[in-house]
Amino acid sequence: MFRMSFPPPGRQRRVGTLLAVVCVSTLVIALGEPSGDDTATATSASARPPSTARPSTAPEVSPSPRSTAPARRTPAQRLDILGRAKKWNLSGSSASEFAQDACDMADETDSRPDLAGESVAQALAMRTASADSGKDALRAGIPVLCPKWTKALKASLSGQYDRWITDDTYDIGTEPSQIPPGTYRTAGDISDCYWERTAANGDVIDNGLVTAARRITVHISASDSTFTSDNCGVWTPIH
Template sequence: MFRLSFPSPGRRRRVGTLLAVVCVSTLVIALGELSGDDTAEAAQAPARPASTSRPSVAPEVSSSPRLTAPARRTPAQRLDALGQAEKWDLSGSSASEFTQDACDMADETDSRPDLAGESVAQALAMRVASADSGADALRVGIPVLCPKWTKDLKASLSGHYDRWITDDTYDIGTEPDQIPPGTYRTAGDIADCYWERTAANGDVIDNGLVTVARRITVTISAADSTFTSDNCGVWTPVH
């Protein structure tokens, strides 16, 4: 009679333990092979290139234009603007040019009166008379461009100023290019000086020829028509 025999409980535990060990070992080997394959594939894969994207740059912010205050006009520019607005006739010159020429003339006359042969007020009066709007331009321009000559300008505009006499023949009167009646004197190293007073008909009222002198004085009458001076230096009014 055939009998089935079963292992004892202790043997069954040993066999179970052995089977568990075998299974675990097989799993470890399989996992190791899989990990090795992944490592090889990773080694053979080309390196991923570094990022070539440019760093982001903040967009430029356009600044609004800076507001600047309008430039202030110079005194000469303001004078020219006034001259244009008033339509001054200055013989083709601008108001500032006309005035600056008068300022320079006054400076030169004051620095070398012996060479100029005229007073500052007399020079300014001649400048005023050189253009139809000369008085308007200098009345406004000189206090702005050369204020030191303002007093002399007022005298020239009033007609009451010293007139100096040099070598020439002058009409007697009160216009800028005339000589008013009065007493005049010349001084210095005078040699071969000739002077002459004449009437309206050309007759000689008085004259003199001075070979050598240090001072000569002559009185011009309101009835005189002209006065002539030759090589006598500069005659100035006697006050």
């Protein structure tokens, strides 16, 4: 009779354990060992606490543009706008340029009247007469660009201002380039001065040649045609 024999129980456990070890070893060889980086990454990821930050619900606010007030125009700019609107003819100059030139001329005349040979009002009158719209430009420009000469401008526009006489020949009259009748005087260290009054026909009414003097006075009549001065300094009216 055939008899089956079994290993003792202790041997069975040893065989089972051996089989388990062989299976695990085979699985490790087939899959490969985990790398150190993967282990660290996995550990780091598992160790990181879950984020508790809540998404921001506040609406985004865009910066508001700065409110800028319009730049204020200068007196010169306002004067130029007026000149263009009125279509002033100023011989190619803008209204501010024309008026500023008159301001500078007045300052220079006032600082050195002996060299200028004319009063401030006389200088402004000559500037006014140099362009068709000169009166308009100076009437609007002098009070805002050089207000200290406003009074002199009013005198020049009225025609009631002092005219000074230097070395030249002048017609007698009331225009800016003319000399009104009246009594005139020159003073200082005068030497070799010649002056002359003539009639409309060219005849000499009166004249004088002064070799040396401290003061000379001459009366010019309304009937005179011209007055000539040479090397006599500056003649100013006597009121």
